[in-house]
Amino acid sequence: MPPRTLIVDNGAYTIKTGFLKVIPSYSDCHLIPNCIARSRDRRSLVGTQLETCRDFGGMAFRRPVEKGYLVNWEAEKEIWDRTFLEPESPVYVDAPSATTLVLTEAPNAPLSLQNNTDQIVFEEYEFAEYLRYVGPATIPWNDLPALFSGQPPTPPPTKPAEAALIVDTGFSHTHIYTTLLGQPWNSATRRIDIGGKFLTNYLKELVSLRTWNMMEEPYLISQVKEAVCFVSTDFSGDLERCKRLRLPQNPIVRDYVLPDYNTGKGGFARNHIPKQRGPAAPDDEQVMVLGNERFAVPELLFNPADVGLKQAGVVECVLQALEMVPERMRPVLLANIVLTGGNANIPGFQQRFEQELRPLAPSEAAIRVAKPHDPEKFVWLGAARMACDEEFMKRRKATRKEYMEHGLLYCQKKMAGEDVRAGGEVAVKDTATERDRRENRTHRRR
Amino acid sequence: MPTVEVLPSKPGVSAGAGWAYTTLPPANAVSVPASTGGRGARNRHSNFENTAARQRQINSRISDLEKDNYRDVHIPLPKKESGARASARSKTTSTQNVRRILLSQKTFVNHLADEEALNPTFRSRRASTAEEGDEMDLDNTTPADECALEDGESGGPPLGYARAVSRPSRRPSRTFCEICGYWGTYRCGKCGARYCGLECGGVHQETRCQKFF
Numbered sequence: 339m340p341p342r343t344l345i346v347d348n349g350a351y352t353i354k355t356g357f358l359k360v361i362p363s364y365s366d367c368h369l370i371p372n373c374i375a376r377s378r379d380r381r382s383l384v385g386t387q388l389e390t391c392r393d394f395g396g397m398a399f400r401r402p403v404e405k406g407y408l409v410n411w412e413a414e415k416e417i418w419d420r421t422f423l424e425p426e427s428p429v430y431v432d433a434p435s436a437t438t439l440v441l442t443e444a445p446n447a448p449l450s451l452q453n454n455t456d457q458i459v460f461e462e463y464e465f466a467e468y469l470r471y472v473g474p475a476t477i478p479w480n481d482l483p484a485l486f487s488g489q490p491p492t493p494p495p496t497k498p499a500e501a502a503l504i505v506d507t508g509f510s511h512t513h514i515y516t517t518l519l520g521q522p523w524n525s526a527t528r529r530i531d532i533g534g535k536f537l538t539n540y541l542k543e544l545v546s547l548r549t550w551n552m553m554e555e556p557y558l559i560s561q562v563k564e565a566v567c568f569v570s571t572d573f574s575g576d577l578e579r580c581k582r583l584r585l586p587q588n589p590i591v592r593d594y595v596l597p598d599y600n601t602g603k604g605g606f607a608r609n610h611i612p613k614q615r616g617p618a619a620p621d622d623e624q625v626m627v628l629g630n631e632r633f634a635v636p637e638l639l640f641n642p643a644d645v646g647l648k649q650a651g652v653v654e655c656v657l658q659a660l661e662m663v664p665e666r667m668r669p670v671l672l673a674n675i676v677l678t679g680g681n682a683n684i685p686g687f688q689q690r691f692e693q694e695l696r697p698l699a700p701s702e703a704a705i706r707v708a709k710p711h712d713p714e715k716f717v718w719l720g721a722a723r724m725a726c727d728e729e730f731m732k733r734r735k736a737t738r739k740e741y742m743e744h745g746l747l748y749c750q751k752k753m754a755g756e757d758v759r760a761g762g763e764v765a766v767k768d769t770a771t772e773r774d775r776r777e778n779r780t781h782r783r784r
Numbered sequence: 785m786p787t788v789e790v791l792p793s794k795p796g797v798s799a800g801a802g803w804a805y806t807t808l809p810p811a812n813a814v815s816v817p818a819s820t821g822g823r824g825a826r827n828r829h830s831n832f833e834n835t836a837a838r839q840r841q842i843n844s845r846i847s848d849l850e851k852d853n854y855r856d857v858h859i860p861l862p863k864k865e866s867g868a869r870a871s872a873r874s875k876t877t878s879t880q881n882v883r884r885i886l887l888s889q890k891t892f893v894n895h896l897a898d899e900e901a902l903n904p905t906f907r908s909r910r911a912s913t914a915e916e917g918d919e920m921d922l923d924n925t926t927p928a929d930e931c932a933l934e935d936g937e938s939g940g941p942p943l944g945y946a947r948a949v950s951r952p953s954r955r956p957s958r959t960f961c962e963i964c965g966y967w968g969t970y971r972c973g974k975c976g977a978r979y980c981g982l983e984c985g986g987v988h989q990e991t992r993c994q995k996f997f
């Protein structure tokens with residue numbers, strides 16, 4: 339009997355997880371808050387318990403994933419236990435010893451953290467088989483040609499895409515990640531230390547300085563961010579418009595009506611209603627007025643230096659990454675850019691990205707940028723489709739038996755695609771097929 | 785009268801060739817309020833952006849913006865449930881490795897330090913001083929065409945955390961009014977905060993100014 343396969347994209351904000359079906363789809367993927375939250379009445383809420391909460395005032399969060407990397411297993415185990423070991427959970431793993439786990443990690447994870455994770459997976463959860471793989475590196479298993487042509491994806495198994503330049507912008511950070519023939523081109527990986535959390539905190543700082551003190555309200559402010567923020571395609575123009583126009587004519591300013599946790603009334607965004615304009619706005623509501631904050635916040639993804647961070651924005655980083663790739667590969671990468679991660683959903687992100695990139699790329703280069711239907715789950719989907727690639731999985735996954743017999747290092751080498759003691763022929767075969775594929779490709783290029 | 789200073793539009797910071805966004809603040813678009821700073825103060829302040837003190841200000845703000853919670857709070861695990869459910873979920877015994885990992889209080893920074901001690905090539909050579917400027921980090925700028933190409937073509941092993949970080953932007957930096965978010969043309973001579981004009985400057989002086997020098 340083939341074992342079940344569980345796909346886990348273990349993000350800092352949410353765990354994207356679900357079992358592998360014959361044809362993986364977004365609907366098989368569940369979003370589990372990856373945190374232990376503490377409400378102001380001092381209750382601890384683990385993972386999905388957060389959804390039962392109605393009062394997010396003053397809520398504090400403990401997140402096992404720090405800076406994008408799984409650091410605190412004490413908290414993560416609590417969340418994983420409730421997510422995977424409780425029969426009520428939609429991703430209940432009834433028998434880990436008959437289950438394959440595919441788990442993603444951020445690029446360039448410190449080895450000591452990888453060791454911890456691998457040991458927990460094999461020694462505590464006792465999964466039968468396991469593959470830890472870099473999240474964005476799974477993207478090429480998605481049907482990218484179909485994505486670019488707007489077609490529905492071909493059911494797996496498919497071979498990884500020839501080339502992909504991935505912009506993965508999540509909660510903790512943003513990565514530019516390049517793959518050729520499904521293999522990561524590691525020297526071209528670039529990280530920007532701006533992610534969704536940073537944006538929320540920046541918005542929190544701005545409104546606290548200017549209107550309401552929201553320093554203790556990260557949850558509310560992240561909702562405000564999702565409701566009103568956009569990436570400007572004319573930053574100085576929009577900044578002028580916000581300055582020069584008096585409020586009623588200002589096309590950018592919005593109200594966010596703050597939630598009332600006592601009555602359970604949720605918060606919402608609306609067009610700005612000036613205070614003195616009569617009965618349109620109920621008196622008892624509390625309103626946060628947002629102007630240039632709406633676009634100055636996501637602007638950090640394109641200009642981290644706006645808060646003094648000495649890093650380049652996403653588009654400049656794409657060019658930094660391309661410098662590290664052989665010149666003949668650059669055109670095919672520019673024509674295969676994929677935007678993933680939650681921030682790719684911010685309105686205007688894709689337009690601004692394309693607008694900034696066009697003049698910086700060689701004028702004869704074709705630029706194609708695609709945003710999948712659900713950028714948040716696209717790595718999960720890629721990992722699921724990768725798990726359908728039996729030949730690849732056979733080469734890369736480590737079994738609990740191998741762990742017990744050959745130890746941690748052996749398993750890590752196997753997962754990383756390196757030569758392993760007892761399996762030298764695996765590596766040889768690997769190189770041969772890789773070379774064939776490369777040669778085919780080179781002919782096509784020329 | 786507040787101590788103010790108009791920032792000159794810096795020569796030599798024009799956008800690099802081919803850069804599309806040259807959204808420099810309109811540096812001299814506003815009439816110049818009288819400066820009472822005097823010559824000495826002015827020189828001191830024009831170098832302010834490059835001082836170690838300013839860099840500390842920026843670093844502390846950035847680390848605030850990376851926090852999960854405004855205050856440091858300890859959030860304990862919920863109390864263990866008793867009875868059948870709890871025992872079905874958690875194993876009665878864990879291995880020694882697992883116990884060690886679960887008890888570890890190490891932060892990401894601790895793990896990173898361990899990694900770099902073990903493998904010094906992962907360390908970024910970039911000094912984190914205020915004077916660093918736009919100096920490029922040679923660690924990750926070797927042009928690709930000098931790397932191994934045809935034979936066993938690959939992008940090499942993973943760079944490691946520190947070396948994978950983005951290099952600084954080549955664009956001129958921008959500053960914003962702390963009060964209203966418009967361009968930060970002026971700088972408070974006392975604390976370094978930016979503001980856009982007289983009105984916001986006044987608000988800053990009355991309510992926000994944290995005397996720095």
Ligand SMILES: [Zn+2]
Pocket residue numbers: 961962963964965966979980981984
């Ligand atoms: Zn202002």
Ligand SMILES: [Zn+2]
Pocket residue numbers: 972973974975976977988989992993994995
């Ligand atoms: Zn001041």
